[in-house]
Amino acid sequence: MERVDEFHYQLPRRFGGWRPGAQRGLSQGSGQEFAAHRRLFDHPDPRRIDLRASVREGRGDWLVRIHRLRVAIPVHLVVDVSASMHFGAARRKLEVVADLAEALGYSAFRSGDTVGLLAFDQREREDLFVPARHSRGTGSLMARMLRDCRAAPGTVPHGSSSALAGLRRTTERLVGRGGLVFLASDFHWPIAALGELLRQLAPACVVPVVVWDPAETEPPPARALVALSDAESGVRRSLWMRESLRARWRDAVAERRAELRTLFDAHGMPPFHLHGRFDAEALTRYFLETAA
Structure with a gap:
């Protein structure tokens, strides 16, 4: 059996719920995170009497320790499966996301969380839907579905708002719910209206x-005639790769990276980049930095 990568996620906020898990909860109970001292009269559990705190309090009341629960949360992976996500020099971008899906399923199972899959292109891909559940094999199932996925026929140019419309329909079932949502895409479509959905x-x-x-x-490194094809629209064109064009290419990439960073940072959601491969340790560091 091949080894599955695991990453660890600790989120910066608390969640409601009673199912035991690894995330910080809002509910009080027999957890390990100390919350406060309360009178034994109000919380009649003699097992949690704190003798030192009772003596220091000085009013003659017996005090008990109250803890917060650690709870399980729903985790969803929302994946863009449009034509551009099927591109890749060494591996398709969708296969890299499949590695993330497999690691996510294993990591969520180890944390006690449920995990599910949603996908979209110009519409919601119901054939790639996996409801959130707590199962050891969910990650492998999601990864296999993404690796076997093929681009749907009849795609339209990514300059349209169809990808955002598909994303909006797909995430309707997540609106207003807590938990953790991974939104995986190359974002090769207009993102001006994405802020409303993030809110x-x-x-x-x-x-x-x-x-x-x-x-x-x-x-491409060499001066040569390069044939390019738009993965979304299928439009083909040839370009002479001169040095000025190479500089414009790099500037466009940097500008797009900055645009995405600005949008997501404005909503308190710093982006995580997958650049040709999935790195579980880098994702663990991402959560350690954002939860600090």
Whole structure:
């Protein structure tokens, strides 16, 4: 059996719920995180009497320790499966996301969380829907579905708002719910209206996963005639790769990266980049930095 990568996520907010898990909860109970001292009369559990605190209090009341629960949360992976996500020089971008899905399923299972999959292109891809559940094999199932996925026929140019419309329909079931949502896409479509959807998902912790291939971010090294094809529209054109064009290519990539960073930072959601491969340790560091 192949080894599955695992990453650890600790979120910066508390969640409601009673199912035991690894995330910080709002409810009080027999947890390990100390919350406050309360009178034994109000919370009649002699097992939790704190003798030292009772003596220090000085009013003759017996005090008990109150703790907060650690709870399980729903985790969803929302994946863009439009034509551009099927591009990749060494591996398709969708296969890199499949590695993330497999690691996510294993990591969520180990944390006691439920995990599910939603996908979209110009519409909601109901054939790629996996309801959130707590199962050891959910990650492998999601990864296999993404690796077997093929671009739907009849795609339209990514300059339209169809990808955002598909995303909006797909995430309707997540609006107003808490938990953790990974939004994986190359975002090769207009993102001006994406802010409204991010606000609707605000009760959840959203992690934008920007999936780019090295062949997209770095132009060909040699001066040559290069044939390019738009993955979304199928439009083909030839360009002479001169040095000025290479500089414009790099500037466009940097500008798009900054645009995405500005949008997501404005909503308190710093993006995580997948650049040709999935790195579980880098994702663990991402959560350690954002939860600090």
